[in-house]
Amino acid sequence: MKIAVLGTGYVGLSTGVCLSQIGHQVTCLDINERKINQLRQGISPIYEPNLEELLTSNMAAGRLQFTTSQPEALADAEIIIIAVGTPQGDDGAADLTYLVQAAKEITSYITQETIIVIKSTVPVGTNAVVKKLIEDRTGTTVKMVSNPEFLRQGSAIEDTMKADRIIIGSENELAARKIEEMYQPLNVPVIVTSTKSAEMIKYASNAFLATKISYINEMANLCEAVGANVADVARGMGKDKRIGEAFLNAGIGYGGSCFPKDVKALLHTAEVNGVEFPLLKETIAINERQREWLVAKALKRFGHLSGKKIAMLGLAFKPETDDMREAPSIPISAALSKWGAEVIAYDPVATENAKKLLGDSIKYAGSIAEAVYEADAVFIVTEWNEIKNQDLVEMIRNMKEPIIFDGRNCFSEDEIRACSAIEYYPIGKPSIII
Ligand code: UGA
Numbered sequence: 001m002k003i004a005v006l007g008t009g010y011v012g013l014s015t016g017v018c019l020s021q022i023g024h025q026v027t028c029l030d031i032n033e034r035k036i037n038q039l040r041q042g043i044s045p046i047y048e049p050n051l052e053e054l055l056t057s058n059m060a061a062g063r064l065q066f067t068t069s070q071p072e073a074l075a076d077a078e079i080i081i082i083a084v085g086t087p088q089g090d091d092g093a094a095d096l097t098y099l100v101q102a103a104k105e106i107t108s109y110i111t112q113e114t115i116i117v118i119k120s121t122v123p124v125g126t127n128a129v130v131k132k133l134i135e136d137r138t139g140t141t142v143k144m145v146s147n148p149e150f151l152r153q154g155s156a157i158e159d160t161m162k163a164d165r166i167i168i169g170s171e172n173e174l175a176a177r178k179i180e181e182m183y184q185p186l187n188v189p190v191i192v193t194s195t196k197s198a199e200m201i202k203y204a205s206n207a208f209l210a211t212k213i214s215y216i217n218e219m220a221n222l223c224e225a226v227g228a229n230v231a232d233v234a235r236g237m238g239k240d241k242r243i244g245e246a247f248l249n250a251g252i253g254y255g256g257s258c259f260p261k262d263v264k265a266l267l268h269t270a271e272v273n274g275v276e277f278p279l280l281k282e283t284i285a286i287n288e289r290q291r292e293w294l295v296a297k298a299l300k301r302f303g304h305l306s307g308k309k310i311a312m313l314g315l316a317f318k319p320e321t322d323d324m325r326e327a328p329s330i331p332i333s334a335a336l337s338k339w340g341a342e343v344i345a346y347d348p349v350a351t352e353n354a355k356k357l358l359g360d361s362i363k364y365a366g367s368i369a370e371a372v373y374e375a376d377a378v379f380i381v382t383e384w385n386e387i388k389n390q391d392l393v394e395m396i397r398n399m400k401e402p403i404i405f406d407g408r409n410c411f412s413e414d415e416i417r418a419c420s421a422i423e424y425y426p427i428g429k430p431s432i433i434i
Helices: 010-021 033-040 051-060 070-074 097-109 126-138 156-161 173-186 195-226 230-238 259-272 278-290 293-302 329-338 351-361 368-372 392-397 413-417
Strands: 002-006 025-029 064-067 079-082 115-118 143-146 166-169 190-193 309-313 342-346 377-380 403-406 423-425
Touching: 002 010, 002 070, 002 097, 010 025, 010 051, 010 064, 010 079, 010 156, 025 070, 033 064, 051 064, 051 156, 064 070, 070 097, 079 097, 079 173, 097 126, 115 126, 115 173, 126 143, 126 195, 143 166, 143 173, 143 195, 166 173, 166 195, 173 190, 190 195, 195 230, 195 259, 195 278, 259 278, 293 329, 293 377, 293 403, 293 423, 309 329, 309 368, 329 342, 329 351, 342 351, 342 368, 368 392
Parallel strands: 002 025, 002 079, 025 064, 079 115, 115 143, 166 190, 309 342, 309 377, 377 403, 403 423
Antiparallel strands: none
8 A cells, every 4th residue: 555654753653664564655754854864864863673674674675765745755645644743732732733734734635535544642533623624625525544553662663563452443434444454464453443432542541551650659659658569569460460460660650752741631631521530630640749759768868969979870761762751860850950969860872862951950971880980879760771780789889878769670689689788779669778
């Protein structure tokens, strides 16, 4: 099938690459010339495992193109997939500016046969609004499909190629069937719903996962208070198939470009529809508190943080990505600076992006060893393998004091006990002081 993908962010680029990988003829369109030029050279603008390999091989096979030219991408596309960003607006609602712009751009290329797929995360009712906008401009009926995306950053390709489900929401049976056919080579279960239900499934899923994280984080705080171990509690809970093991890792709160904005957008949808959703409000409030938890622990330990040198290990909102959006490292470093601490951070890939946000409010190290040198304490903020797999004994050797506040529970009790002197403060588990 001949497919055009609008937007080369995480979702658009991964979708385009994966659809070309399963044999479709894909052209990705973006207004950002620099990005398109980079992509044409086989360079991915984002850090994502396996993306560049699939990008170059499918380009070489002639199945994948990148362009800034609308006619080139859209002229004879059977399917147009809109995957532009829907960032958070000032009032908490999703900002649909890019989506509306994309809808306007495609109008002159749409025929009665074209299927328009909205993959961007959009509030309930948006597909209908876009349909009307295009129909008003073209004077023809258009076929719309809501096809939300569930890939995670850091495993975007794997999540797309081996998705748990594909959601197809449409009022047009033929269009729904065609999109099902497009995905057929992936051999993934397909659920066909109304457009509104498909739009809601995306928000309902993200908000549920965010709530699961806030639940386990609150449970972690209770475990700390009573002396239980949240990792054991999560393991015990997760074995119950009705609960499931995933997304029960306690830590310093969820971040990224999706959960924070999507929970707020769903809450906004509830509010404008006159529905109270106190659970979502608590999910957000718990997350806000959790992001400052390590700082609270450090304040309790030291009494004050003025003049303390804190090594922050990890900056990205999660491992395997250089994305800093809503990363817990941002409020943590701000709080540490506010308390008068000096922060020196290390991240395997996110440092350049972090510099754009944090500037010189903190210092940056080129290695773990450099960051922890003569530090009063270490804050573990992102669970990169490099951080988890480091030799703890070696790491604490050059610290001023061997004190670790681990926001991601990276180390086992055995690893900690192998150190001759250490103070280890994890999340939701008993502290270990040797
Ligand atoms: C999330 C969803 O998982 C995807 O299904 C969805 O497609 C995507 O949003 C989106 O809407 O585009 P993503 O934001 O890439 O994906 O990252 P996740 O792996 O879900 O992690 C989100 C945050 O939750 C991270 O800060 C992570 O550290 C945190 N987290 C995750 C926990 O604190 N504990 C957990 O057990 C799991």
